[in-house]
Each structure stands twice: as structure tokens, then as C-alpha cells.
Amino acid sequence: MKCKVCTSKKIYEVIDLGRQPLANKYPKNKYEIIKEKKYKLKVFFCKKCKASQIKKIVNRNILFEDYYYLSSVNKKLKEHFENLSLKLKKFDFVVDIGSNDGILLSPLKKLNINSIGIDPSKNVGEIANKKGLKTFIGFFDKRMVEKILKQYQKPDLIVASSVVTHLENPILFSKNIKKFIKKDGTLIIEIEYLQNFLKNIEYERFYFDRPFYYSAHSIKELFKNVGMKLFDIEKIDVHGGSLRFYIKNSLNCKITKRCEKILNNEKQNLNLSIFNLFNKKIYKHSKYLKDQLIKFKQNNQNVIGYGCPARVSTITNFSKISSDLIKFIIDDSPLKQNRFTPGMHIKILPRKNNLSNIDVVIVFAYEYFKDIKKIFKNKNVIFFKPIPFNKLL
Numbered sequence: 412m413k414c415k416v417c418t419s420k421k422i423y424e425v426i427d428l429g430r431q432p433l434a435n436k437y438p439k440n441k442y443e444i445i446k447e448k449k450y451k452l453k454v455f456f457c458k459k460c461k462a463s464q465i466k467k468i469v470n471r472n473i474l475f476e477d478y479y480y481l482s483s484v485n486k487k488l489k490e491h492f493e494n495l496s497l498k499l500k501k502f503d504f505v506v507d508i509g510s511n512d513g514i515l516l517s518p519l520k521k522l523n524i525n526s527i528g529i530d531p532s533k534n535v536g537e538i539a540n541k542k543g544l545k546t547f548i549g550f551f552d553k554r555m556v557e558k559i560l561k562q563y564q565k566p567d568l569i570v571a572s573s574v575v576t577h578l579e580n581p582i583l584f585s586k587n588i589k590k591f592i593k594k595d596g597t598l599i600i601e602i603e604y605l606q607n608f609l610k611n612i613e614y615e616r617f618y619f620d621r622p623f624y625y626s627a628h629s630i631k632e633l634f635k636n637v638g639m640k641l642f643d644i645e646k647i648d649v650h651g652g653s654l655r656f657y658i659k660n661s662l663n664c665k666i667t668k669r670c671e672k673i674l675n676n677e678k679q680n681l682n683l684s685i686f687n688l689f690n691k692k693i694y695k696h697s698k699y700l701k702d703q704l705i706k707f708k709q710n711n712q713n714v715i716g717y718g719c720p721a722r723v724s725t726i727t728n729f730s731k732i733s734s735d736l737i738k739f740i741i742d743d744s745p746l747k748q749n750r751f752t753p754g755m756h757i758k759i760l761p762r763k764n765n766l767s768n769i770d771v772v773i774v775f776a777y778e779y780f781k782d783i784k785k786i787f788k789n790k791n792v793i794f795f796k797p798i799p800f801n802k803l804l
């Protein structure tokens with residue numbers, strides 16, 4: 412096996428999360444449960460570029476055929492893109508790859524910055540188009556680049572936020588960027604940062620929708636190979652700690668101090684032994700979570716979950732937690748309600764009529780804990796973050 416970011420053969424298995432279903436496919440009924448597929452979820456680490464990646468790549472069409480996540484519903488994310496738009500005033504033409512429902516295009520339009528988007532989900536892209544935010548529907552590939560360049564000039568800024576982690580072929584992506592971007596143009600990439608997953612023991616961030624988990628080194632290497640240069644990195648606080656990379660279509664630019672600092676830190680701290688340590692920790696913490704749930708059950712305490720994002724699947728399948736230990740999970744999205752969690756098939760319910768007689772809540776959507784806590788009128792309910800298992804106050 413070769414690294415799909417830098418083609419090195421120095422790539423090693425570091426985490427085995429067992430057999431896992433697709434974390435964003437919620438079966439509706441018995442028939443869909445029988446049809447559900449599971450694959451081995453193994454994470455590898457490349458010693459050369461310091462990227463980690465999942466070996467099994469599930470066909471992107473299967474993953475994104477019915478995608479219902481609308482970014483603009485998320486208030487924090489909306490604010491994040493409004494702030495980003497303010498930094499982009501000096502650019503002539505901006506292309507947003509993975510533009511979703513126009514969460515960045517919309518503030519750009521307000522600032523009169525010329526921009527278009529590209530998004531693979533038809534239903535989501537059409538929402539943006541209806542708002543007058545020009546969106547090309549389809550994957551960002553060679554054909555898409557040719558199609559856009561027939562109608563538009565080359566962009567001097569390309570944004571790809573939460574996109575590169577989902578790619579099937581990062582090298583092809585970098586080559587298409589190179590073809591597309593103007594000479595001296597800038598590429599902005601935003602990713603959830605691998606080092607933060609490791610630090611916070613967030614093994615739940617690994618699932619098949621996202622085969623790549625980048626370090627600054629791996630982003631640098633990926634674009635160096637097409638003649639582009641990583642020159643700046645900003646720390647941003649979305650998705651539990653992310654990085655914003657600035658990459659120039661030119662090799663003549665100076666690297667900032669903060670960029671160098673992050674690269675140096677990785678040189679010292681991001682290696683195979685860190686992953687070995689992480690691997691031991693996730694077994695320990697998963698066992699602890701399950702042991703606590705068993706204790707609650709023995710004490711006849713009623714336990715439910717709150718929030719059913721993709722991470723529920725990774726945690727419950729790895730820790731083997733079913734409705735025997737978590738009675739049901741409440742989620743506020745009507746698209747998930749009355750379905751089952753992937754793999755372990757815990758029922759997902761709306762909050763209406765389901766909030767009484769509850770003793771313990773495992774908060775899977777822990778970013779929203781403050782809002783979730785307010786929903787429960789009974790002050791004796793206790794709340795926990797699943798991994799690491801901690802009481803939330």
C-alpha cells in the first residue's frame with residue numbers, strides 16, 4: 412500500500428476500529444437493517460508526509476447520494492464564514508468548492524465579491540441557486556474545471572472548507588486545482604486538525620465519509636508536488652479546533668512564523684509512537700464508557716443519548732453499545748427521527764414526549780451541551796460526554 416497523499420510506501424496501520432457501518436446512513440426499518448453493510452475501519456499513518464488515512468474508500472456516490480446537511484442551519488458555522496468573507500475583499504474572483512447551501516457565497520455576494528460555488532449534492536446546490544448564488548452541481552474534477560473555464564476567468568482565490576478530508580483521490584484534486592487557479596492565485600483549505608483528535612482522544616472523528624486526516628506536513632507535501640507552496644496557517648475554532656491553510660500558486664513566497672511553528676511542532680510530536688499511545692487510550696476509554704453504562708443499568712437508572720451525529724456510529728460500534736444500555740437517542744433533525752443508529756440500531760426519537768423519567772444523558776452532540784441542558788426541566792438528570800467519559804456541568 413502507498414500513501415495516497417505523497418505516494419510513499421512508509422505507511423503503517425495505527426488504529427483498528429473494527430467492522431463499522433457507514434456513519435451517516437440511518438436505517439429506517441428491518442429491511443434496511445438487513446441490507447446494511449460493514450467494512451473494516453483501519454487507520455494508517457504515513458511516516459513521510461504525516462497524513463493518516465483509511466484504507467477502505469467507499470464509493471463517493473453512495474455516500475453523497477442523499478445528503479441533507481445544510482451548513483447555514485448551524486449558527487456558529489454561519490458566523491465563521493461571514494468572518495472569512497471579510498478577509499477576501501482584495502480578490503477579484505472567488506470559487507468555493509463544497510459550497511453547500513451558499514454559506515460563504517451569501518456573505519461574499521453582500522460584499523460585492525464576484526464568486527461561484529461547486530457542490531456535489533443536487534438538492535443542496537439547488538437551494539443556493541434559488542437564492543441567486545451561482546452553484547455548479549457536481550464533483551470538482553477535470554470536467555468541472557473545463558466547464559467553468561469556458562464561462563469564467565481563472566479564480567485568484569479558491570476556498571475548500573471541510574472538503575479535502577472527504578476526497579477519494581487527493582493527488583488528483585491538487586492537479587485539478589493547479590489547472591484551475593490563476594498564476595499567483597491563493598488556495599485556502601480548512602480542515603479539522605489531526606493533532607487535536609489525538610490530543611482529545613477523539614477516535615469518533617474517524618469514519619468512512621472522511622478517508623483523510625491531514626497534518627500541516629501533508630498539506631505542504633500534497634501541493635508542493637504541483638508547484639504550489641504552503642505559506643501560512645491560522646488556527647480557527649470551528650469543529651473542535653481546525654486549521655486554515657494558505658497555499659500560493661507560486662514557489663516565490665515567504666513562509667510565516669506561525670506556519671513554521673506548527674510544522675516544527677509536528678516534526679517533534681507527530682509520529683508512530685503518538686498513535687500507539689492513542690490506540691491504547693481508545694480501548695481504555697471505550698471500556699470505561701461501557702462499564703459505566705452497565706453500572707447505570709444495574710442501578711436501574713434510565714439512560715438515553717442526546718444528538719445523533721456520525722460519531723455515534725463510530726463510538727457505539729467500537730464499544731459495542733446497543734439499546735440494551737442506551738434506551739434511545741434524541742435528535743432534533745426530523746430526517747433522523749424514527750430511524751436507527753448505524754450498526755447498533757438504537758432508536759432515534761424526537762424530544763417531544765420523550766423527556767420524562769430520565770436519569771442519565773450521554774451527550775453525543777457535546778458542542779451544544781449548553782442548549783441541550785436547558786431542554787431538561789428535571790434538575791436531577793446527570794449529563795456525560797461519552798469519550799473521554801466525563802461529567803458535564
Ligand SMILES: [Zn+2]
Pocket residue numbers: 414415416417418419457458459460461462
Ligand atoms: Zn504520505
